[in-house]
Amino acid sequence: MDTKDLLQKILASPSTAAFSKIRYVRSQMNEEEQAQFLNKLYVAAVEAREAGKLDGIADLLEEWEAKGLALAGARARAPEVGPTPWAPLRVPIRRAKIALVTTGGFYLEGQPPYETDGPEGLGDWSYRAIPRDAPRDKIKVAHLHYDLSGPREDINCVFPLDRFAELEREGVIGRLAETNYSFMGYIQRPDLLMAETAPQVARLLKADGVDAVFLTST
Amino acid sequence: MIEQVGIPTVDVMMYGEMAAKVKPPRVAHVRFPFGRPLGEPGNADQQRVIIEDALRILETATEPGTVVSLPYRWRREDYALIRRQRAGRER
Numbered sequence: 496m497d498t499k500d501l502l503q504k505i506l507a508s509p510s511t512a513a514f515s516k517i518r519y520v521r522s523q524m525n526e527e528e529q530a531q532f533l534n535k536l537y538v539a540a541v542e543a544r545e546a547g548k549l550d551g552i553a554d555l556l557e558e559w560e561a562k563g564l565a566l567a568g569a570r571a572r573a574p575e576v577g578p579t580p581w582a583p584l585r586v587p588i589r590r591a592k593i594a595l596v597t598t599g600g601f602y603l604e605g606q607p608p609y610e611t612d613g614p615e616g617l618g619d620w621s622y623r624a625i626p627r628d629a630p631r632d633k634i635k636v637a638h639l640h641y642d643l644s645g646p647r648e649d650i651n652c653v654f655p656l657d658r659f660a661e662l663e664r665e666g667v668i669g670r671l672a673e674t675n676y677s678f679m680g681y682i683q684r685p686d687l688l689m690a691e692t693a694p695q696v697a698r699l700l701k702a703d704g705v706d707a708v709f710l711t712s713t
Numbered sequence: 714m715i716e717q718v719g720i721p722t723v724d725v726m727m728y729g730e731m732a733a734k735v736k737p738p739r740v741a742h743v744r745f746p747f748g749r750p751l752g753e754p755g756n757a758d759q760q761r762v763i764i765e766d767a768l769r770i771l772e773t774a775t776e777p778g779t780v781v782s783l784p785y786r787w788r789r790e791d792y793a794l795i796r797r798q799r800a801g802r803e804r
Contacts, residue, residue: 564730579736579777580716588772596715596722599748641748649754658751658760668768693714701718707771708715709764710724711750712731 519563532559584707586669591706594672596696598680599646599653599713600638603629608637609679620692622678624699627656627671638679641713653711672705680713723771725750725763732780740780741767745787758792759785765799 520532539551584591602608602623610619625634631650636643645652659671676696700708715722716738723739726732727750732740743750743763752759763783770781785792 561730564728579738581738581777582716582719582721584721584771588768643748645747645749645754651757651760652749652751652754655751655760655764658757658764661761662764667765697714697718697720700715700720705720708720708722709767709771710722710737712724712726712728713748713750 519567520559523563523566586706588668588707589666590669592670592672592704593659593668593707593709594700594703594705595654595656595659595675595709595711596678596700597654597676597711597713598678599641599711600636600643600679601625601646601650601654601677602635602637604633604635608635619679622676622692622696625654625656625675625677627660627673627675629656631656638713653713655709655711659709669706672700672703674699674703676700721771723767723774725767729780729782736778738777738779739770739774741770742780742782743785744782752792753788756792758796759790762792762795 520529524532535555536552539555543549543552586592600609603625606623609621634650634654636646646654650656651658654675654677656671656675659668662668663671676699678692678696721739722737723741724732724737725741725743726737727743727745727748729742732742741763745752751763762785766781766783770779774781
């Protein structure tokens with residue numbers, strides 16, 4: 496098996512989601528770079544055993560993660576980033592109606608799931624409305640580009656419906672909105688998100704009288 | 714988009730590079746390694762600390778493009794202790 500095949504297998508398997516942050520080594524780099532990564536990882540492992548500490552491995556993984564992300568970022572079509580918009584908070588948090596919005600890929604049983612890669616591997620920019628009291632076993636998650644084991648066990652890792660219901664009960668926030676929203680966010684086409692589906696969700700939130708939005712990005 | 718219709722937002726992000734590129738209005742940056750921006754399954758204390766910090770940023774940020782990097786360690790922080798300390802201060 497050559498290096499590319501080996502890396503494909505390791506880095507693409509959902510069961511090795513620990514590699515999710517260095518997945519771009521597989522998808523963005525050429526075979527020579529991938530072989531270099533594996534060689535350096537091997538050397539770092541041997542050094543770690545001799546030195547009795549793992550910092551070298553952790554540093555190496557962070558370095559390659561950053562390299563891969565930089566390549567993916569440079570190649571993704573960047574959104575038209577004008578000046579950052581700004582809406583001041585007009586209602587204190589303790590009286591605010593807050594909605595949750597996430598890119599985590601949640602949908603309700605019965606709704607169509609997302610195209611996790613979509614045509615050209617560019618993902619799916621649609622959204623799903625998730626009611627705050629949806630039975631938790633009916634909330635599904637579909638996303639190829641992050642480790643789903645966390646939210647499958649506890650949705651609050653990514654989409655904190657229960658935590659926000661508690662915050663409401665405790666009076667820390669005014670209310671959790673009845674309707675919250677999930678996208679299946681994959682960074683390759685943020686321009687489509689900006690042009691199509693995000694404005695729809697923004698209008699729905701506005702119509703619902705939401706005072707603030709709590710976003711989680713995956 | 715959401716900010717543009719007049720609704721303030723805060724975004725909990727794990728990738729600092731994306732925050733720099735996309736420049737959301739307010740960001741809570743966490744250095745957790747896996748796809749769990751708010752913390753580990755079942756760890757309500759951790760989730761609450763991150764959420765409350767992000768809500769604090771929502772309340773106090775004044776500059777578009779504010780990014781606050783939260784200092785917590787992923788697994789070895791005592792989040793229950795942090796919550797007790799906060800509750801103690803609020804009395």
